[in-house]
Amino acid sequence: MADYQLIIIGCGLSGLAAGIRAARFGRRTLILEQHTVAGGLNSYYHRRGVLLETGLHAMTNFAAIGDKRAPLNRLFRQLKLSRRAFVTHEQIGSEIVFPQLRLAFSNDFSLLEAGIAAAFPGCMDRFARLVRAVDAYDPFAPAPWRSTREFLSSILAEPLLEDMLLLPLMVYGNAEEHDMDLGQFVIMFRAVFQDGFFRPQGTIRDFLDMLVAQFRRFDGEIRFQSPVASIIRRHDRVAGVVLADGEEISGDAVLSTVGIPGTARLAGWDLDVAAHTGRMSFMETIALVPARSMAELRHDRTIFFYNLEPTFSYQRPDDLLDVSWGVICFPGNFQGLEAADPAQVRVTNAANYELWQRLEDDDYRRAKERWSAKSLAAAGKIIGNSPADIVYQDSFTPLTIERFTAKAEGAVYGSPRKIRDGRTPWPNLFIAGTDQGYLGIVGAMLSGVTIVNQHLLGS
Amino acid sequence: MTRDEIKDMILEIIEDIDEEAEFDQLDPDAPLRDQLDLDSMDFLDIVMELRKRYKLQIPEEEYPQLATLTSCVNYLEPRLKDA
């Protein structure tokens, strides 16, 4: 008998959700995580006694208690977590800012509709047609890749509106450059515009603790500081894993949440790694600003999605960073949260992995300083002033992301080509999480749940 | 298990899966999924729970026999008579 029925590589959100599903139904399950804490891309660290989150701007897919079909509530049922006991704070409201126009949206879809009606008076019928097309589309049915850009222009024929709608959806969940698969667009349109943003009460740490406790309640085991060095292949199956210290652990099945390139390396899987390595990575700068200095900034929104150029192109920049478009997030600006002092501002921009990687120690440090200053300056154009009197500032680059999550080239959304059914050349090795294709916090968890349901609970 | 015990057990499993479940208006002869607004993933949980609790293997082609509360009881009665 194998040591475990299921070995999960990675204790990010997809691995934890997958683990809870398997353990809930009695599968002997082990999660192996290279780090000392859970969460992966969405984790936390401490500086000067302050807990800083690494990912969470906002969770998408807000749903009220009782809306049974909503992805968030289905997820809670699947993980046997009480949605009633889960306290959420909805966004105040967000804004898409282009030089020509600002469009506000919130968890009430009519705000976006009203903004579009005012700015594009002739376009409302066409926008309504877009919404109907989104509602009718099943993004989970297998389908060939379809261009969202073509789809949008055929329905809306309003290039500015198309770009404005795409900015938040791409930056929060598109692994491809330039264009986006229509199925992914539909998932993101629902998640961001129709359902909306919220934060769980507390920090991402509380959220992770809840998931870890649930996994352990079902007798699941986690081992931290246990990087997997390889996946053991025996004949045409996999038989377990070898840890970096040489320990072998056998398992009836292995579920990898470390991406396609990472899994290929661990399993000796001969595939085109370059074609499965995403090009979109980001630098994020976190600034802690005294509450009194916040008055100098326009901070009446939860998130600004900004573009300083008239058109939007989603691609790896030619320079280390592209501050011409990005995201400005105020993690404290959610309904019902008490004002924090210092308050946080986070600015995120597209970054070029390759260029960051070429820099040596001192150059790297200096580039980080220089570009985070540029990033905050660009944000200042949107929120009135750059954050001043900063008491603490930190940035992470594509290299930080790669180092801490092993995501190849720091590509937050992983491979542009996904493996939707989670299958690999080995019948008992599966992929879940980012490179299966459901993105974001809620997406990653649904991915873990779906792959376990499809492949590991049946027999 | 008696028919009544089986019925209670099914309702208890559903309650356990879905904290929002309301049984006041439940028609035992109408499809459970529609009435309780459950999806196929929830339905799988009922099957999984039966397997976990009673070591009962229900093949996929027999899932339709679990459609209503009454049909569940009919289907499970002979299989759980010694449980």
Ligand SMILES: Cc1cc2nc3c(=O)[nH]c(=O)nc-3n(C[C@H](O)[C@H](O)[C@H](O)COP(=O)(O)OP(=O)(O)OC[C@H]3O[C@@H](n4cnc5c(N)ncnc54)[C@H](O)[C@@H]3O)c2cc1C
């Ligand atoms: C800056 C930033 C902001 C974000 N903001 C948001 C947001 O506001 N809202 C939102 O919904 N999403 C956000 N996301 C995206 C979200 O974090 C991810 O989509 C999601 O967390 C992915 O989860 P995952 O389980 O697929 O992958 P990961 O989180 O990458 O999990 C993989 C895990 O595997 C571990 N691992 C890797 N290799 C090995 C190995 N060999 N052995 C053992 N363990 C290994 C890693 O350490 C990691 O813990 C953000 C991401 C970033 C980077």
